[in-house]
Amino acid sequence: MLTLEGVHAYYGKSHILHGVTFDIAPGEIVALLGRNGSGRSTTAKAIMGMVKVEGALRWKQQSILYHKPYEIARMGIGYVPENREIFPNLTVHQNLLLGQKRSRSIGRWTFDDMYAMFPRLKERQHTDAGVLSGGEQQMLTLCRTLMGDPDLIIIDEPTEGLAPKIVELVGAYILRLKERGISVLLIEQKLTIAMSVSDRALVMGHGQIVFSGTPAALENAPAVRAEWLEV
Amino acid sequence: MNTAFIVISLMNGISYGLLLFMLSAGLTLIFSMMGVLNFAHASFYMLGAYFAYSLMGVIGFWPALIIAPLAVGLIGALFERYSLRRVHRFGHVAELLITFGLSYLVLEVVQLLWGRAAVPYALPPALQGTLFTLYDIQFPKSRSFIMLVAVLMLVAVWLLLTRTRIGLIIQAALKNPEMVEALGHNVPRVFMFVFGGGAALAALAGAIAGNTYVTEPSMAAAVGSIIFVVVVVGGMGSLSGAFVASLLIGIVQTFAVALDISVATVLQPLGISVSPQIFGYALLSLTISQMAPILPYLFLVLILIFRPNGLLGTERG
Ligand SMILES: Nc1ncnc2c1ncn2[C@@H]1O[C@H](COP(=O)(O)OP(=O)(O)OP(=O)(O)O)[C@@H](O)[C@H]1O
Ligand SMILES: [Mg+2]
Numbered sequence: 001m002l003t004l005e006g007v008h009a010y011y012g013k014s015h016i017l018h019g020v021t022f023d024i025a026p027g028e029i030v031a032l033l034g035r036n037g038s039g040r041s042t043t044a045k046a047i048m049g050m051v052k053v054e055g056a057l058r059w060k061q062q063s064i065l066y067h068k069p070y071e072i073a074r075m076g077i078g079y080v081p082e083n084r085e086i087f088p089n090l091t092v093h094q095n096l097l098l099g100q101k102r103s104r105s106i107g108r109w110t111f112d113d114m115y116a117m118f119p120r121l122k123e124r125q126h127t128d129a130g131v132l133s134g135g136e137q138q139m140l141t142l143c144r145t146l147m148g149d150p151d152l153i154i155i156d157e158p159t160e161g162l163a164p165k166i167v168e169l170v171g172a173y174i175l176r177l178k179e180r181g182i183s184v185l186l187i188e189q190k191l192t193i194a195m196s197v198s199d200r201a202l203v204m205g206h207g208q209i210v211f212s213g214t215p216a217a218l219e220n221a222p223a224v225r226a227e228w229l230e231v
Numbered sequence: 232m233n234t235a236f237i238v239i240s241l242m243n244g245i246s247y248g249l250l251l252f253m254l255s256a257g258l259t260l261i262f263s264m265m266g267v268l269n270f271a272h273a274s275f276y277m278l279g280a281y282f283a284y285s286l287m288g289v290i291g292f293w294p295a296l297i298i299a300p301l302a303v304g305l306i307g308a309l310f311e312r313y314s315l316r317r318v319h320r321f322g323h324v325a326e327l328l329i330t331f332g333l334s335y336l337v338l339e340v341v342q343l344l345w346g347r348a349a350v351p352y353a354l355p356p357a358l359q360g361t362l363f364t365l366y367d368i369q370f371p372k373s374r375s376f377i378m379l380v381a382v383l384m385l386v387a388v389w390l391l392l393t394r395t396r397i398g399l400i401i402q403a404a405l406k407n408p409e410m411v412e413a414l415g416h417n418v419p420r421v422f423m424f425v426f427g428g429g430a431a432l433a434a435l436a437g438a439i440a441g442n443t444y445v446t447e448p449s450m451a452a453a454v455g456s457i458i459f460v461v462v463v464v465g466g467m468g469s470l471s472g473a474f475v476a477s478l479l480i481g482i483v484q485t486f487a488v489a490l491d492i493s494v495a496t497v498l499q500p501l502g503i504s505v506s507p508q509i510f511g512y513a514l515l516s517l518t519i520s521q522m523a524p525i526l527p528y529l530f531l532v533l534i535l536i537f538r539p540n541g542l543l544g545t546e547r548g
Contacts, residue, residue, distance in 0.1 A: 048413055073415035085410045087403045098403055101415040103396050148415050 007055035031194035034204035078150030088130025099147030107149025235366035248481020249381035253436035257429025263468025273455030279434025280441025307430025349447035466544020
């Protein structure tokens with residue numbers, strides 16, 4: 001339902017993506033792996049219309065090239081950026097409210113769903129989001145995007161800097177999104193979580209997709225891992 | 232210096248400070264959202280005064296007080312939509328230059344339509360005269376009206392920002408517009424709304440200040456530099472900072488204008504007489520009232536040295 005064909009992306013004059021091609025089917029979890037600086041976040045921004053892009057970008061059979069980020073979000077693509085960009089001086093509840101695209105929108109998810117999934121957020125719903133722990137902030141960004149009821153959610157490095165136990169928790173929640181029919185593009189550096197939850201793995205290097213296959217196939221391709229993933 | 236003088240000067244200062252806040256509030260909001268220092272902000276203030284003056288003759292003062300700011304707000308929104316937004320991708324310098332250009336354009340158009348001299352924008356009968364007199368010192372009704380309008384505006388803006396959905400979106404966009412847009416909010420339209428709203432507030436300030444003070448082509452430049460001082464002193468992008476700085480500068484300037492004291496007059500009672508032969512006589516005999524116009528800039532320099540982020544400003548990422 002999302003298709004990228006020969007996508008090039010630029011920051012000003014610097015050419016970052018060199019013809020990225022892949023697609024994501026409904027309800028599929030796709031992991032996008034790669035080293036630092038390989039262009040994974042740029043791929044997410046290219047899909048969201050946040051960088052200058054050339055090539056073909058289609059969502060539900062419709063071109064989304066040159067659409068504005070808010071239009072792409074309204075078409076049903078949710079984006080959870082790296083670095084947990086919460087609104088620190090607004091409360092947890094207000095952060096969630098901002099995830100809704102209009103007031104009283106009825107989607108797959110309600111506030112109660114979010115608070116049931118993360119009781120910690122319910123306890124702190126009237127606290128400023130800026131004082132939450134790193135893990136809590138990560139949950140909040142995820143929930144905030146879910147409140148917009150996306151059909152595809154792009155999650156950029158959700159486990160960065162989190163304790164192993166919380167990383168497992170994040171994995172479990174991603175699987176629950178799939179149960180509700182949501183597609184996931186999971187950008188990761190840690191192989192473990194990506195391998196355990198995803199249906200398909202893509203490996204990126206120097207702004208191109210250098211491997212595409214099942215997690216098992218990646219498991220059996222030590223050369224790919226050595227060249228593009230291991231440090 | 233007696234109590235009556237202090238009370239009245241304080242009230243004049245607060246009234247002037249609140250007026251400055253009506254201008255700096257919009258300026259600082261626009262700056263923190265879009266990163267644009269809007270050089271034309273004071274031009275909207277001037278347009279408000281001239282529009283209200285012209286409309287008053289046709290529909291009367293009170294309707295003009297509402298229509299003039301709305302018309303200027305619309306001009307502001309259209310300017311953002313069709314001019315500022317287009318140069319946005321060329322960076323902040325281009326944006327700055329285009330607002331600079333607009334301020335000159337407005338000045339020329341105003342002089343073309345209304346002439347170079349001041350226009351007779353008079354107070355309506357209801358606002359003429361004094362509100363009260365304290366030991367022979369009068370406090371005019373018009374100044375209290377400025378205070379009333381500014382306070383109402385303050386409450387309205389505060390309610391809008393904290394109690395409504397659009398306010399929530401504005402608050403979030405002040406810090407991180409890209410993220411707000413990625414969540415599906417039409418941030419460009421919010422920018423247009425804030426720019427137009429800021430222009431309308433400036434115009435409202437102009438409509439009530441134009442007949443309390445003077446409506447003339449130089450009124451934009453006169454207040455323009457002061458509101459930049461207010462915004463920097465308060466901390467770029469900080470509404471509460473702009474409020475504190477507005478009152479501070481309003482009060483300091485009002486008192487300064489009224490004080491006929493110089494270093495020489497202070498030294499006199501101590502038996503030191505300062506005569507024209509003494510080195511530095513020109514400086515020592517300067518009265519505070521003569522220095523009043525430069526006080527805000529002195530303040531600006533001190534703040535930039537000792538608190539570069541302003542009184543209530545925070546570091547910007
Ligand atoms: N705003 C920017 N301006 C210019 N170059 C950028 C910008 N953001 C990223 N880049 C460059 O683009 C390349 C790819 O960056 P990207 O953020 O997509 O990498 P990544 O795979 O997400 O890695 P990581 O998040 O671990 O740093 C890097 O070389 C980076 O230096
Ligand atoms: Mg990244």
